Amino acid sequence: QKEVEQDPGPLSVPEGAIVSLNCTYSNSAFQYFMWYRQYSRKGPELLMYTYSSGNKEDGRFTAQVDKSSKYISLFIRDSQPSDSATYLCAMSPWYGNNRLAFGKGNQVVVIP
Amino acid sequence: SQTIHQWPATLVQPVGSPLSLECTVEGTSNPNLYWYRQAAGRGLQLLFYSVGIGQISSEVPQNLSASRPQDRQFILSSKKLLLSDSGFYLCAWSPGLAETYEQYFGPGTRLTVT
Numbered sequence: 001q002k003e004v005e006q007d008p009g010p011l012s013v014p015e016g017a018i019v020s021l022n023c024t025y026s027n028s029a030f031q032y033f034m035w036y037r038q039y040s041r042k043g044p045e046l047l048m049y050t051y052s053s054g055n056k057e058d059g060r061f062t063a064q065v066d067k068s069s070k071y072i073s074l075f076i077r078d079s080q081p082s083d084s085a086t087y088l089c090a091m092s093p094w095y096g097n098n099r100l101a102f103g104k105g106n107q108v109v110v111i112p
Numbered sequence: 113s114q115t116i117h118q119w120p121a122t123l124v125q126p127v128g129s130p131l132s133l134e135c136t137v138e139g140t141s142n143p144n145l146y147w148y149r150q151a152a153g154r155g156l157q158l159l160f161y162s163v164g165i166g167q168i169s170s171e172v173p174q175n176l177s178a179s180r181p182q183d184r185q186f187i188l189s190s191k192k193l194l195l196s197d198s199g200f201y202l203c204a205w206s207p208g209l210a211e212t213y214e215q216y217f218g219p220g221t222r223l224t225v226t
Contacts, residue, residue, distance in 0.1 A: 008153075032213035043118075043202050043217035044156075088156070092213040098144060098163075098206075099171070100215060104155040 003027055006089055006103030015112050019076035023089035023103045026070065030091040030101070033065050035074045038086045038105065047074075047087075079110045114139035116218040118203050124224045131176075131190040133221050135203030138184065143205040144212055145186040147178055150200040150220075162186060163209065198225045 006023045013019055021035075032051055036044035050056045053067045064073040072091075076083055086105040115138045125131060137143050147159040158171045160178035168178050175194060179187045186203055203218040 034213060034215075036217075041200075041220075041222070043204075043220045046214065046216055049213060090213075090215075095210045096212055098146070098161045098169070098212045099158060100213065102156040104153070 003101045004089065004091060004103045006106055008104055008106060010107040010109055012109045012111060013079055015079060015081060015110055017079050017110075019074075019079050019083065019108055019110070021074045021076075021087050021089075021106050021108070023072050023091075024070055025072075025091055025101070027091070027093065027101070028067075028070065029093040030067075031094055032092040033063070033072050034090040034092075034100070035061075035063055036088040036090060038088060040085075044088055076108075079108075081110050081112050084108060084110045114205070114216065116203060116205055116216060118201075118218040118221055120221060121219065122222045124226060125193050126226055127195055128192050131188070131193055131197070131223070133188040133201055133203075133223075135186040135188075135218055136184055137205045140205070140207065141183060142208060143184065144208065145180060145184075146204040146206070146215060147186065147188050148202040148204060148217075150202060151198075156202070159188070193225045195225050198223055 004025045034049040035047045038044040053065045056063045060077045062075040086107045088105040089103040090100045146161045148156045162180040201221045204215045206212045206215045
């Protein structure tokens with residue numbers, strides 16, 4: 001079983017819809033959970049990070065972590081064509097650990 | 113604010129040729145620095161990381177090496193490139209020893225080995 005699983009997509013949604021992305025993981029030691037956005041031929045951009053379980057909101061983006069199910073989600077409300085990108089989840093067991101575990105990324109296409 | 117630079121942006125090199133990719137970070141001091149490779153369909157692979165000048169940790173045995181001659185400079189090198197070295201190389205930094213989960217990536221170098 002891979003450490004982090006992420007459906008590669010692509011996921012196509014109409015503009016204004018809610019985008020729902022998720023990752024599952026196997027390592028119960030993970031404590032920090034990150035979401036990155038990567039536009040084509042660009043470096044990943046850190047969107048947000050969450051410590052342990054719970055929700056975190058930043059504008060149109062909401063990250064959720066359910067450690068009991070080993071499942072994390074990212075929701076994008078009122079999606080825009082500019083949200084079309086690949087979204088990667090990443091995880092770390094503790095602060096000071098330099099090795100992040102990344103998902104392979106989920107491609108999102110928002111159709112105008 | 114912090115800025116990370118990588119160059120060149122694109123590189124086409126023949127098999128067996130040397131490689132040198134450079135990464136510099138501005139606006140911070142004592143960052144942790146990272147080199148990743150991203151190959152199509154294979155996700156991000158950590159190659160090297162550094163917690164200080166001259167301190168390099170290698171994650172994957174291969175024909176690549178890394179050096180950190182200055183606090184905010186990280187260099188990825190190879191003496192002889194292989195076809196399998198093709199990919200998108202990304203440099204990243206994190207604020208320090210504790211916030212290593214908070215990694216910020218550069219624009220990347222797309223390397224094609226022919």
